[in-house]
Amino acid sequence: MNRPVTNPRHGRLRSLLAISDLGPDVATGISEVMTLTDSFVEVSERTIPKVPALRGRTVVSLFFEDSTRTRLSFETAAKRLSADTMNFSVSTSSVKKGESLRDTIETIEAMGVDAIVVRHASAGVPRQIAQWATSAVINAGDGWHEHPTQALLDCYTIRQRFGDITGKRIAIVGDIRHSRVARSNVAAFTALGAEVTLVAPPTLLPPSLEGWPVKVSTDIDAVLPTVDVCYMLRMQRERMTEALIPTIREYSARYGLNERRAELLPDHALIMHPGPMNRGVEIDAAVADLPNTVIVDQVRNGVAVRMAVLFLLLGSGTTWGGEADV
Amino acid sequence: MSKNSNNATNRKAIVSESAGWILTGGRVVDRTGERIADVAIAPDGTIAAVGVDLDLKALGLAKAPVLDISGCVVSPGFVDIHTHLREPGREEAETIESGSRAAALGGYTAVVAMPNTEPTIDSVAVVRQVLDAGVAAGLCDVRSSASITLGREGDALSPMAELAAAGVRIFTDDGCGVQNDRLMRRALEYASGLPESVVLAQHCEVEALSHGGHMHEGEWSSRLGIPGIPAEAEELMVFRDIALSRLTGMAVHFQHLSTAGAVALVREAKAKGLNVTAEATPHHFTLTHAEVASYDPVFKVNPPLRTAEDVAAVKAGLADGTIDAIATDHAPHTDDVKEAPFDHAPCGMLGLETALALGITELVEPGVLSMTEFIAKMSWNPAAIARLDDVHGRNVQADEPAHLVVFDPALEWAVDPSALASKSNNTPYAGRVVRGKVRHTFLCGVPTVLDGEAQR
Numbered sequence: 001m002n003r004p005v006t007n008p009r010h011g012r013l014r015s016l017l018a019i020s021d022l023g024p025d026v027a028t029g030i031s032e033v034m035t036l037t038d039s040f041v042e043v044s045e046r047t048i049p050k051v052p053a054l055r056g057r058t059v060v061s062l063f064f065e066d067s068t069r070t071r072l073s074f075e076t077a078a079k080r081l082s083a084d085t086m087n088f089s090v091s092t093s094s095v096k097k098g099e100s101l102r103d104t105i106e107t108i109e110a111m112g113v114d115a116i117v118v119r120h121a122s123a124g125v126p127r128q129i130a131q132w133a134t135s136a137v138i139n140a141g142d143g144w145h146e147h148p149t150q151a152l153l154d155c156y157t158i159r160q161r162f163g164d165i166t167g168k169r170i171a172i173v174g175d176i177r178h179s180r181v182a183r184s185n186v187a188a189f190t191a192l193g194a195e196v197t198l199v200a201p202p203t204l205l206p207p208s209l210e211g212w213p214v215k216v217s218t219d220i221d222a223v224l225p226t227v228d229v230c231y232m233l234r235m236q237r238e239r240m241t242e243a244l245i246p247t248i249r250e251y252s253a254r255y256g257l258n259e260r261r262a263e264l265l266p267d268h269a270l271i272m273h274p275g276p277m278n279r280g281v282e283i284d285a286a287v288a289d290l291p292n293t294v295i296v297d298q299v300r301n302g303v304a305v306r307m308a309v310l311f312l313l314l315g316s317g318t319t320w321g322g323e324a325d326v
Numbered sequence: 327m328s329k330n331s332n333n334a335t336n337r338k339a340i341v342s343e344s345a346g347w348i349l350t351g352g353r354v355v356d357r358t359g360e361r362i363a364d365v366a367i368a369p370d371g372t373i374a375a376v377g378v379d380l381d382l383k384a385l386g387l388a389k390a391p392v393l394d395i396s397g398c399v400v401s402p403g404f405v406d407i408h409t410h411l412r413e414p415g416r417e418e419a420e421t422i423e424s425g426s427r428a429a430a431l432g433g434y435t436a437v438v439a440m441p442n443t444e445p446t447i448d449s450v451a452v453v454r455q456v457l458d459a460g461v462a463a464g465l466c467d468v469r470s471s472a473s474i475t476l477g478r479e480g481d482a483l484s485p486m487a488e489l490a491a492a493g494v495r496i497f498t499d500d501g502c503g504v505q506n507d508r509l510m511r512r513a514l515e516y517a518s519g520l521p522e523s524v525v526l527a528q529h530c531e532v533e534a535l536s537h538g539g540h541m542h543e544g545e546w547s548s549r550l551g552i553p554g555i556p557a558e559a560e561e562l563m564v565f566r567d568i569a570l571s572r573l574t575g576m577a578v579h580f581q582h583l584s585t586a587g588a589v590a591l592v593r594e595a596k597a598k599g600l601n602v603t604a605e606a607t608p609h610h611f612t613l614t615h616a617e618v619a620s621y622d623p624v625f626k627v628n629p630p631l632r633t634a635e636d637v638a639a640v641k642a643g644l645a646d647g648t649i650d651a652i653a654t655d656h657a658p659h660t661d662d663v664k665e666a667p668f669d670h671a672p673c674g675m676l677g678l679e680t681a682l683a684l685g686i687t688e689l690v691e692p693g694v695l696s697m698t699e700f701i702a703k704m705s706w707n708p709a710a711i712a713r714l715d716d717v718h719g720r721n722v723q724a725d726e727p728a729h730l731v732v733f734d735p736a737l738e739w740a741v742d743p744s745a746l747a748s749k750s751n752n753t754p755y756a757g758r759v760v761r762g763k764v765r766h767t768f769l770c771g772v773p774t775v776l777d778g779e780a781q782r
Binding site for chain 1 (some may be wrong): 547550551552554556622669
């Protein structure tokens, strides 16, 4: 029943809903995005960081869940490619008046858009939309499911520092169960040949890890000395009321990246976080500002990665109108 | 013949002027086994005779139309003890008439309407409304269940004696289980003192464990990022109700068993001689949680689609008699509510028009059940659980009511949601090729379906 996510006319990516859409060989797919991102990083560094690659194309951001940073990152990416951008603000729209998801999509499509960037609190909504829509659909985060452009920008950031991800040891620490970032990153990191260890209390792990090529640990102090990347996830306070952890204080003590723990990391190891950070909860303020903490790089690379994704989905596939040849 | 006044009204309304019917060359299947024989249906809605070389003149049926049903099975009509007809309250999804038509096309001559309507079936007034609408539709013997607790809220008992006197035989809060252990115990104790033989049917789900879940908790829910419902949520309540059945001596029927653990608990309880019965749905012996990978809410159902091991356990439970009946849990929903995000969409899938074909394709053809065993679970076993066995699921023999289904077990067809008689389209089997289709259905000797076409 799924519509293929590759465009039958071009035989290439039609929508990006999950990291697996970059397959059948996910590693090759990610590498293509990385190569394209290199060019757009260069564009972003210019005095006028704008190319006419997507002139005349329209990208609408449809955020059913608030996320200022991801929405701004996509809009900046679209604008740097000269696409027209629209923002469908759910809080002030017909959705609040009870319009169905499908009606919303049909309304937006009737205006003639080329790509829909979707953020929704429910897993699977971008896939549902991709079945109804004729435009490209980009998943900007769906519930606990996936956030593929976050994983791509994380891959890019690691690659930028290390040149390669293959064989790197990456610990993802924190609330894996509720994390779309973790699901996309496990898919992307392991596809690229990294060794991933999930570090979390059992209550914050998915109920089943069948088919996940990862190791699991509850002992962060034992894991940190062995890793090249320590990826900290955001810890939400409401997890306490769900009895998933006793207190935030206990969580921080057992799983937070404090200064003592940061010293356990090898000198070259990177500290990453998808933002927004809870300083003092999953990461100490001082650690967030260490030289090996690449959180700002992640944000910066996010724009270039999203330019690459938009170009891959909407561009001619051969030229992007810039000076460099892609 | 009937102890039930409602059924008498029903028959009077349905039986019209008829010259009777002759069904020739069919494979007659009932609890006595199977044989090739002709079946003569008298104008009064009973079976006149069954055999070879019937003397139609002596039977007074010389002018009765003849249907050649060679190659087809003729058996007592099917009985669905778990049907959501949505009326009153959700007529945009299904009405008693459209649901009855779907039932007739699926080979059913009786259905038991579930009480999670708006308002809840917890009063004689709503029971009468459902029964009257069933008679008016005239396509199926529509019976009504009623809720165990008022408004299905789990706080206070429904007026069970009044409801039983109005014809209710199955009490259930289906859609959820009775959470309060003490209230469930009292319901069983109280019901055991009613003059009518009734059964309490439980949707087994401990809400403290299932709360917030939208699919089976496991490999797929973890991968898809959808909150899960663990198998244990079902199993704990099955365990509790087996204990309460032992405590009270009262009959408990387990609805839609979906986990290997639940099947094992019921098997053990039956081995100890406890007064329990169980049903399984076609989707729980056909589909697994892997279907949810599409995020299509048409696969959202409660209990959720489980693992391949659970599907195998349900089949094994059907094969060894742990599971007595196949029930559809026919649950229509309109497209617009099903086209919601997966975690917002309501639970439920259509079942009446596909149950026969799925049973043949998934159970009879692979040898899980013989044809007779399969029909037992579609007809006389559920009739007994619903206390309808004085009228339905009877043997195909002279003087019995002619509630019959004739189906071609080999006919291959592809499920097309828009071709179904239900007002809704939420079948999870769209495009699936299955075998086995109803040709004729007779209710009190009157065809409700003839050559695959509903007659009203």
